[in-house]
Amino acid sequence: MSSLLFLFFFGSAQGVLMTYLSHCxxxxxxxxxxxxxxxxxxxxxxxxxxxxxxxxxxSP
Known part of the structure; x- marks a missing residue:
């Protein structure tokens, strides 16, 4: 479960970064x-x- 949360956090951070980069x-x-x-x-x-x-x- 923590790996999914980790992936979501970094995916959203990367999305914000890509949006900023496309403007700049x-x-x-x-x-x-x-x-x-x-x-x-x-x-x-x-x-x-x-x-x-x-x-x-x-996973067990």
Whole structure:
């Protein structure tokens, strides 16, 4: 149950971040933006693996 809560919290925080970034996208250079999206992709993969291990640990 805690893994679902964890996933919801980080998903909503990321949604807020993406909304803010889409408003500020004109201020950033294109290279910085693609680097940021790449880091966000790596962060998503890490989050999925981490929440999956939490889910495996939670379930009996």
């Amino acid at each position: 996208a004109s201020l950033f250079p294109h290279l910085f933006l693609s680097l940021f999206y790449f880091c966000l992709f790596i962060f998503n993969l890490t989050l999925i693996v981490f929440s999956f291990t939490l889910y495996k640990k939670d």
